[in-house]
Amino acid sequence: xxxxxxxxxxxxxxxxxxxxxxxxxxxxxxxxxxxxxxxxxxxxxxxxxxxxxxxxxxxxxxxxxxxxxxxxxxxxxxxxxxxxxxxxxxxxxxxxxxxxxxxxxxxxxxxxxxxxxxxxx
Amino acid sequence: xxxxxxxxxxxxxxxxxxxxxxxxxxxxxxxxxxxxxxxxxxxxxxxxxxxxxxxxxxxxxxxxxxxxxxxxxxxxxxxxxxxxxxxxxxxxxxxxxxxxxxxxxxxxxxxxxxxxxxxxxxxxxxxxxxxxxxxxxxxxxxxxxxxxxxxxxxxxxxxxxxxxxxxxxxxxxxxxxxxxxxxxxxxxxxxxxxxxxxxxxxxxxxxxxxxxxxxxxxxxxxxxxxxxxxxxxxxxxxxxxxxxxxxxxxxxxxxxxxxxxxxxxxxxxxxxxxxxxxxxxxxxxxxxxxxxxxxxxxxxxxxxxxx
Numbered sequence: 001x002x003x004x005x006x007x008x009x010x011x012x013x014x015x016x017x018x019x020x021x022x023x024x025x026x027x028x029x030x031x032x033x034x035x036x037x038x039x040x041x042x043x044x045x046x047x048x049x050x051x052x053x054x055x056x057x058x059x060x061x062x063x064x065x066x067x068x069x070x071x072x073x074x075x076x077x078x079x080x081x082x083x084x085x086x087x088x089x090x091x092x093x094x095x096x097x098x099x100x101x102x103x104x105x106x107x108x109x110x111x112x113x114x115x116x117x118x119x120x121x
Numbered sequence: 122x123x124x125x126x127x128x129x130x131x132x133x134x135x136x137x138x139x140x141x142x143x144x145x146x147x148x149x150x151x152x153x154x155x156x157x158x159x160x161x162x163x164x165x166x167x168x169x170x171x172x173x174x175x176x177x178x179x180x181x182x183x184x185x186x187x188x189x190x191x192x193x194x195x196x197x198x199x200x201x202x203x204x205x206x207x208x209x210x211x212x213x214x215x216x217x218x219x220x221x222x223x224x225x226x227x228x229x230x231x232x233x234x235x236x237x238x239x240x241x242x243x244x245x246x247x248x249x250x251x252x253x254x255x256x257x258x259x260x261x262x263x264x265x266x267x268x269x270x271x272x273x274x275x276x277x278x279x280x281x282x283x284x285x286x287x288x289x290x291x292x293x294x295x296x297x298x299x300x301x302x303x304x305x306x307x308x309x310x311x312x313x314x315x316x317x318x319x320x321x322x323x324x325x326x327x328x329x330x331x332x333x334x335x336x337x338x339x340x341x342x343x344x345x346x347x348x349x350x351x352x353x354x355x356x357x358x359x360x361x362x363x364x365x366x367x368x369x370x371x372x373x374x375x376x377x378x379x380x381x382x383x384x385x386x387x388x389x390x391x392x393x394x395x396x397x398x399x400x401x402x403x404x405x406x407x408x409x410x411x412x413x414x415x416x417x418x419x420x421x422x423x424x425x426x427x428x
Contacts, residue, residue, distance in 0.1 A: 048395025050251030051258030052403040054411035054426050079423050098406040106404045
């Protein structure tokens with residue numbers, strides 16, 4: 001599995017930042033992905049200010065599994081009203097956890113793969 | 122730092138609010154804003170109302186403010202001062218301490234730094250979450266303290282051969298006060314914050330207060346003990362050949378400036394944004410999460426925040 005973070009330029013209104021976190025099944029096998037294990041995109045200001053921004057997660061659903069055929073994608077897009085420097089993070093967990101930081105789970109053993117951080121602004 | 126000003130204590134459109142007396146015109150204005158919110162989004166409406174300068178909202182809709190900007194849960198009388206949406210950097214306030222003629226910290230050592238904390242003046246009210254440009258989820262004055270420096274009286278060396286120095290009663294006091302602002306449940310610009318998430322934010326702020334208290338107890342409480350031990354001539358320190366030497370010895374014993382500075386440093390380390398409290402608390406179970414876009418009550422929000 002590969003994770004990438006990308007900024008969506010054309011979808012933005014002034015003052016907005018639109019970011020997608022994509023997970024690619026780069027294998028030749030069918031993979032079932034639990035969407036609750038995909039964390040992000042998580043914005044982190046260049047310097048912290050006020051209350052920490054929330055971690056981006058999937059809302060609870062009855063069946064969070066999605067089947068990814070070889071070289072197929074799943075992703076999550078979020079829009080942020082923000083100015084100033086932000087770095088976005090995203091990662092995939094080995095199993096679900098509620099103890100998360102923007103760039104990684106608290107327990108490093110739970111990290112499968114992380115996207116290359118994306119800095120905007 | 123603050124930009125445009127929008128009063129949020131205007132009205133909710135109910136029968137008791139000032140705007141209600143404006144009758145059909147007020148209702149039409151309110152309906153227009155709600156229409157805009159539903160079709161253009163809260164963020165766009167917020168920008169519209171705050172983009173053209175102070176008083177814009179009142180000029181566009183006298184007596185009315187969009188519901189998304191209202192603090193429906195606020196118990197405070199603070200005037201919300203909106204600023205352009207964004208992330209403002211915050212670091213330790215570098216204000217130098219006020220010193221008296223003796224070089225001792227004396228008076229209010231202010232701090233404009235805002236984090237996510239406390240006092241126990243408790244919760245002073247609530248405002249839009251700081252992610253949406255408000256003051257919700259913040260605590261002003263991290264590192265601040267108000268002190269009355271010890272006035273040191275002396276007496277010359279007597280028959281015992283040493284001069285004496287003591288702290289004048291009523292001086293040598295430090296007062297640390299903190300308060301925080303919560304966030305309203307529901308609309309916070311582009312964020313919809315659930316009751317559970319708002320309660321978690323309050324808990325987080327109280328955690329900051331607890332850590333400020335720890336810093337106080339670690340550095341200022343012992344200082345108070347040292348002061349108390351030298352208040353009044355009966356508890357004078359006898360040291361030095363002359364009053365100046367006795368005074369210098371007492372200043373060294375009290376560690377007044379050092380204690381206040383250490384308190385401020387620890388308070389900053391723990392409680393400024395991104396400090397140890399934020400880092401630890403935000404990584405704990407039960408922390409609020411951004412569950413993405415959602416429609417609540419017919420209004421679209423880009424971020425539904427829940428625990």
